[in-house]
Amino acid sequence: MNSSSLSLACAAILALTLPATAAPPLGYLRGFGPKSDPVVQLTWGLLALSTLVVVVVTALVVIGTLLRRARGGGGIARAPVERGGSGLRWISVGLGISCVALLLSLVWTMVVLAAVNAPPRPARVTIEITAQQWWFKARYLSPDPSRVFTTADEIHIPVGEPVRIRLIGADVIHSFWVPALSGKMDAIPGQINETWIEADHTGRYGGECSEYCGVQHAHMGLVVVADPAAQFQQWWDGQLRPANSPQSAQTVAGERDFEFHCGACHSARGTAAGGTVAPDLTHLMSRGTLAGGMLANNIGNLAGWLANPQSLKPGTNMPNLYLSGQEIASVTAYLQTLQ
Numbered sequence: 541m542n543s544s545s546l547s548l549a550c551a552a553i554l555a556l557t558l559p560a561t562a563a564p565p566l567g568y569l570r571g572f573g574p575k576s577d578p579v580v581q582l583t584w585g586l587l588a589l590s591t592l593v594v595v596v597v598t599a600l601v602v603i604g605t606l607l608r609r610a611r612g613g614g615g616i617a618r619a620p621v622e623r624g625g626s627g628l629r630w631i632s633v634g635l636g637i638s639c640v641a642l643l644l645s646l647v648w649t650m651v652v653l654a655a656v657n658a659p660p661r662p663a664r665v666t667i668e669i670t671a672q673q674w675w676f677k678a679r680y681l682s683p684d685p686s687r688v689f690t691t692a693d694e695i696h697i698p699v700g701e702p703v704r705i706r707l708i709g710a711d712v713i714h715s716f717w718v719p720a721l722s723g724k725m726d727a728i729p730g731q732i733n734e735t736w737i738e739a740d741h742t743g744r745y746g747g748e749c750s751e752y753c754g755v756q757h758a759h760m761g762l763v764v765v766a767d768p769a770a771q772f773q774q775w776w777d778g779q780l781r782p783a784n785s786p787q788s789a790q791t792v793a794g795e796r797d798f799e800f801h802c803g804a805c806h807s808a809r810g811t812a813a814g815g816t817v818a819p820d821l822t823h824l825m826s827r828g829t830l831a832g833g834m835l836a837n838n839i840g841n842l843a844g845w846l847a848n849p850q851s852l853k854p855g856t857n858m859p860n861l862y863l864s865g866q867e868i869a870s871v872t873a874y875l876q877t878l879q
Contacts, residue, residue, distance in 0.1 A: 568719035573738040659702030666704040671714035671727040674760035675832040692819035694827040698772040707733045715751035739766035755855040761833030782810025794874025824878045
């Protein structure tokens with residue numbers, strides 16, 4: 541085993557022994573777009589109302605307890621069943637206040653649902669997202685077939701523009717959720733559900749499958765990256781380019797090993813790898829994560845994933861390929877060229 545193979549093998553072993561990196565916490569108490577803002581305002585409003593109810597009820601219980609003790613009624617005694625003078629009045633007042641609060645909450649909720657049902661203007665970008673165990677496939681659609689491409693788990697959108705999302709469930713029911721930008725929408729096998737998202741600030745927004753979909757449900761994440769319009773267009777154009785050609789003997793061998801071992805499931809445009817059941821890896825290294833957002837995209841995790849994906853994500857559809865140390869080194873070197 542040469543030094544390169546040895547270093548990659550060590551990196552793989554390190555990745556297999558370290559805990560998986562967690563995705564950033566999902567924030568839902570602050571909105572970053574016209575679809576999430578009304579929902580966040582409603583959330584805070586209902587939270588304030590609920591807090592007020594708890595405070596009032598607690599205060600009434602405490603006051604009632606203290607008054608009873610002050611009147612000498614602290615002990616437990618048998619009392620006759622009778623209609624009190626003020627009991628019904630208290631019940632009527634309480635029911636009246638509760639009905640008003642619930643009615644206002646209902647009206648506010650209906651207004652918010654109507655406001656976020658459709659984007660304020662037609663969407664110029666449409667993304668078809670297929671949720672499957674346990675990753676998100678993103679296919680960017682265009683009237684020009686030559687400008688259609690596929691990526692995975694890291695979804696770019698332009699800032700300040702609504703984006704239409706077409707959701708497909710490939711195997712079981714999943715749910716698409718990016719709380720800082722949008723509410724939940726199920727991805728159901730056999731039908732297409734549509735929603736939309738829009739970000740008014742650049743940044744990275746964490747998302748997650750929010751419908752239990754199997755043993756690795758907790759490790760089915762995604763990231764939405766909001767770019768300025770010009771940068772988003774450059775990113776789209778870059779994604780249309782084929783995979784970089786290998787420039788060294790090791791990466792030439794890596795491309796060959798990748799096509800032979802991985803090409804039946806994965807694809808890299810411009811190579812003989814043309815699989816469609818696993819993520820398109822044409823521009824793998826432009827993404828920040830691996831394995832459905834579970835791992836940071838670095839050389840150690842990449843080598844560890846190639847060495848034994850089942851040890852990192854048990855139950856994943858990627859099998860253990862039993863690659864040798866030299867094959868892991870060459871394939872990892874080749875994959876790192878896929879910018």
